[in-house]
Amino acid sequence: MGPNGAMAMQKLRASGRWLTQTCRSLSTTQILALLLLVWAAIRARSELMRDLSLVSRRFLGYLGLASSWRTAFQKDAVRNLRSVSTSQGEGKLFSDYSKYLPPWLSSALKLEGFNKMKPIQQEVMPLALAGHDIIATAPTGSGKTLAFLVPGLTHVTEVQRRSRSDSRGGNGPIALVLAPTRELAIQIGSVAEKLTKQGGARKEEVSVAVIYGGTRKLDQLASLRRKGNVQLLVATVGRLLDFMNDVQGINLRRCSFLVLDEGDRMLDEGFEDEVAMIGEKAKRDKQVLFFSATWPPSVERAAQRLCRGSAVRRVALELAHVQDDVLPGADDTNVALPPTAIQQMVEVCNRRAKLDILLHHLRAANLQKSMRQGGGKVLVFVQTRAAAEELAILIADEFGQTCGVMHGLRQQSQRETTLNQFRSGHIRVLITTDVLGRGVDIPDVSLVFIYDFPGDIETYVHRVGRTGRNGQSGRAVSLFEPQNWNAFLARELMEVLDACHQEVPMELCKVAESAGRHSGHGQGLPPVDEQSPPMASDHELHxxxxxxKRCWSYSYNGVSESGRIEFRSQGKLRTSWGWGDWKIMPAGPKKHMAVSWSGITDVLELTTPGSFQLVFRNGRSASTFKKKTTGQLLPDIDTLQ
Structure with a gap:
């Protein structure tokens, strides 16, 4: 040992003696405090390095130099595969992607018979595998489930492999799929389970779990614990929040792949803030995929909250191309059309004629024959639970067959049993509310019958999409009952029918034309004579x-004026559509008022001294309508002319 080495050893021994003497002079409390300080310093350094790593990945990502979970070589290869998919016929089979998928997943797809990719899968797969955030609008029944499950399971496998290599691992799901209904969540989970079970013996064990409301929370919690560490979780929003708020529930610290299936439905039900909160609980550099048949402005806002700082790719299947802009304009409702293989028929009728028309079409469906002999399977949509129960009894009496019923008040076990019986053909007619309107795949539905027309065209598209699945033909018959408020809906329905090259009935055209007459600033106003009540007093109106001022505009779509109303004394309402009634709601705040005319009862809320918005229409929440009903004070008008 040289002179420098000997000097270093002396210093080391001196430091050791000093440290020993110092420790002996410290009390137990001081030693514990010192250890705690060292531990805090190490933890702070780890947090700092992690944040610096995240910042660097984000910065490099903006420059196009980083990959979130694929190597740059793999991302380029996937882009190249997509670029030649149209010219050389590649990218149209799942086997074309075997180089980029885990071997077990490629094997499972083959064993399950998934060979040829559908158009939505061809568009989404290369973008998702390259790590992009995606907004995808496509007709229902077009194959969206595999379009996000295959990239999701690939992502899970890659993260699992990486976690083993750096020994960090963790608890909580890696991939999370949010669905609006229990039935859709169960269906997605079933497909994922089949793929993971078919993979055979492998190192990359992928555990799948499904949680949803309507069943005992403790039972689902016990099932999750038996499964251990779940990598792919499919959940409804409400039940997931229940588990996240539970001390022993679910955390999303490891979630780096988030999917919203039928995202517009979740937001229609008022879950925008909850979905955003779930996104915030997941990793900040997560990949986000939105899938739906529609994309209204409310969902665009939610996408902006979840996809902050990311380059979003938009896939619009009906346009047959991919747009690279971040987000479309807020005025674009992005309604995907029903598949052209579906024959759409619309009958304009009054309420009394609806039952006879339904029974006529059910007789034509040959329910007495077996499905092998050409008998049909019919799905009937109604608006309310009471209507579903009543129609089921009438149809069962008429045809002597069991008729299934599905709505939100049915127990989950009943709903699952009924749905399985309808799938198998044991039940040939199913009456349902919109609990079954979206995403759920039911084979061989020959006829969709829309008994109660919905309040927006997007829900119509979803309902029609329950038939004609996976490229098969189908029929959809819809009953349209003209109302003062739905002329704009008739116009939108005409546009859908025309775009799909379907026959547009003349009666529907007349209803649509009536919108212009109703917006004629007083055309149709009832006359005022000596017997008419005077204008309402301030005391009456609170x-x-x-x-x-007593005159207000009335807009059924929140944009253009549909008509006008005038408040008169004794609770009388003079409107563009005739005389009606108004009443301050006694049980609620004085800012709520009920107005009614021609069979419509609207509950309005005064939002400012000069404007109002709809709260309920005929007992149905305004949040379930795509179009907002609003009104504005007309300060320059003393009486409607």
């Missing part, structure tokens, strides 16, 4: 006194 918060609605509007500084003495």
């Amino acid at each position: 918060d609605w006194h509007a500084s003495g």
Whole structure:
């Protein structure tokens, strides 16, 4: 040992003696405090390095130099595969992607008979495998489930492999799929389970779990614990929040792949803030995929909240191309059309004629024959639970067959049993509310019958999409009952029928044309004579006194004026559609008012001294309508002319 080495050893021994003496002079409390300080310093350094790593990945990602979970070589290869998919016929089979998928997943797809890719899968797969955030609008029944499950399971496998290599691992799901209904969550989970079970013996064990409301929370929690560490979780929003709030529940710290299936339905039900909160609980550099048949402005806002700082790729299947802009304009409702293989028929009728028309089409469906002999399977959509129960009894009496019923008040076990019986053909007619309107795949539905037309065209598209699945033909018959408020809906329905090259009935055209007459600033106003009540007083109107003004505009779509209303004394309402009634709601705030005319009862809320918005229409929440009903004070008009 040289002179420098000997000097270093002396210093080391001196330091050791000093450290020993110092430790002996410290009390137990001081030693524990010192150890805690060292531990805090190490933890702070780890957090700092992790944040610096995230910042660097984000910065490099903006420059196009980083990959979130695929190597740059793999991402380029996937892009190249997509670029030649149209010219050389590649990228149209799942086997074309075997180089980029885990071997077990490629094997499972083959064993399950998934060979040829559908158009939505061809568009989404290369983008998702390259790590892009995606907004995908496509007709229902077009194969969206595999379009996100295959990239999701690939992502899970890659993260599992990487976690083993760096020994960090963790608890909680790696991939999370949110669905709006129990039935759709169960269906997605079933497909994922089949793929993971078919993979055979392998190192990359992928555990799948499904959680949803309507069943005992403790039973689902016990099932999750038996499964151990779940990598892919399929959940409804409400039940997931229940588990996230539970001390022993679910955390999303490891979630780096988030999917929203039928995202517009979740937001229609008022879950926008909850979905955003779930996204915030997941990893900040997560990949986000939105799938739906529609993409209204409310969902666009949610996408902006979840996809902050990311380059979003938009796939619009009906346009047959991919747009690379971040997000489309908020005025674009992005309604995908029903598949052209579906024959759409619309009958304009009054309420009394609806039952006879339904029974006529059910007789034509040959329910007495077996399905092998050409008998049909019919799905009937109604608006309310009471209507579903009543129609089921009438149809069962008429045809002597069991008729299935599905709605939100049925127990989950009943709903699952009924759905399985309808799938198998044991039940040939199923009456349902919109609990079954989206995403759920039921084979061999020959006829969709829309008994109660929905309040927006997007829900119509979803309902029609229950037939004609996977490229098969199908029929959809819809009953349209003209109302003062749905002329704009008739126009939108005409546009869908025309775009799909379907026959547009003349009666529907007349209903649509009536929108222009209703917006004629007083055309159709009932006359005022000596017997007519005077204008309502400030005392009668409470918060609605509007500084003495009594005339308001009325808009059924929140944009253009549909008609006008005028508040008169004794609770009388003069409108563009005739006389009606108004009443301050006694059980609620004085800012809520019920107005009614021609069979419509709207509950309005005064949002400002000069404007209102719809709260309920005929007992149905305004949040379930795509179009907002609003109104504005007309300060320059003393009486409607």
